[in-house]
Amino acid sequence: MTNTINNTLRWRQLLDKVFFGVICFFSALSVLPLILILGYLLVKGVTSLNWQFFCRVPQPLGETGGGILNALCGSLLLLAVAFLLAVPLGLFVGIYLAENKKNRLADCARLSVEILQGVPSIVIGLVLYTWLVLPLKSFSALAGGAALALMMLPVSVRSTEETLRLIPPELKEAALALGVPYYRTILRVVVPSGLSGIVTGVLLSLARVAGETAPLLFTAFGNPFLSLALFQPIESLPHLIFYYATSPYAEWHRLAWGASFVLVAGVLFLNLAAKFLTRRWRVQF
């Protein structure tokens, strides 16, 4: 009798230990791909970096050297366009949603933002292609930036709304009680106290779209030359990586590894900056 009890107990304890081992094993296993990817990027990427890499455009096939200046400038321009289109709108919508919790327009807008967040990036590219590329008859930086803006919008709306929700209503009531007009209360009291959350959201949304390729395929398209024109096709880092990675030339692969390294470093930097800002600026209530 005691023997069987001891046996079941031992069995249960063994099962518990095995389970713990399995969990640890799988958790460790999931770190492996990250180490492999970052390791490859470091080894292959850093070796292809030099000053030429940052300040020259790609050379014609057969010539060594050349860099990714066009893609760097292009990515920055696309992000700037997306930022200008998405952030002010996202801020206003976020304020509206935080101020109006329950009315039909707010529900509609909230639902739209939620759906927009889940739209596959390639579909955004497809729609922006019909909106901006077909009527203007040319691939353009504007279309690419608008596609990225559409991807940024949900993140910046949600972060604004969620941050402003957390701000205690007493703050707003105090301002209103002093006779401050409503719009000044929002712009001078509520928004500044939630600024760290809003900025974090903006940085995260920039990090999210900086690496997007699919919406740029038929909007910004790509351009082997240095261009900063809004209505011309433009190169971007992710597109350059895609184009060069799938090409058969070793020299282009080298550029793609270098560009991947720069892109991942940039995205991680934005993520870390967002994290640092939340810690540093957080206003405690």
Added chain:
Amino acid sequence: MLSNLSLQTKENIFQQILSKSALFVAAVLSLFFLTLLLKSLPALWSNGFNFFTGTVWDPLTGEYGAFSLLYGTLLTSVGALLLTLPLALSIALFLGEFFRQGLAASALRLSVELLAGIPSVVYGFWALFVLVPLIRRLETTLGIVPFGVGILTAALVLAIMIIPYAASLSAEVIKLVPQDIREAAYSLGATRYEVIRRVILPYARSGICAGILLAFGRAFGETMAVTMVIGNANKMPASLFDTGNTMASLIANELAEATDPLYVSSLAQIGLLLLAVSALINLAGRSISKKFSVET
């Protein structure tokens, strides 16, 4: 100029800006749906039901059957989900139950965050140069035609990409399980494994499901990493090692060179299908997770 306006006008302008921008967002999304719908109307009309059942996608003869693409999409995303599940659940339990703080937990949490930050094109690039040769070697030892690229490779990359999405929400939900029901189970003499299996997982079930659903939606619509390693062959994949194609990857490959109006329209129809399915998955996932957060 602004200072000349009366307070009432300024107040009105501000309110107008806020509500108009909310209206604008709702309008943009409706336009988004409408555009795709209008674009795909000719294809809806001419392809008819063959779109869902036909397996031949041939722009030259004007035959647009998307079944093989649907099949390829489901195969890669479900495969990715099955591969991710043990990893993501382990991470969730590791971070939510076994080690909430400490060095190991912070390292794992950082690694999951970094994994989520890597752009999909970099995943594709890495897979093309690291995973594809590995799979090719595997195929040679198994005696199959060594493509290297194919459904399995795509599912593997997707599995790595969606780990963070499935893991982070599940970890949060597991953390939310009330401490007293855990302690009640322990006091009855349950081992940790039994507590997790009988108490924590059932309690956190809906939240974990939501995380998995969101990860599935992500895998379903992913384009770049898949298009680089799947082989882009518009046919029914015969096995997991065979090449194939997915809906998102087909649009990425063919839209730029599509000239025939019906061709473009059929691609838009695929886009519409993608949009509808991912919107449904996303809304379902969010409504589950929202219900859960209200309960606790």
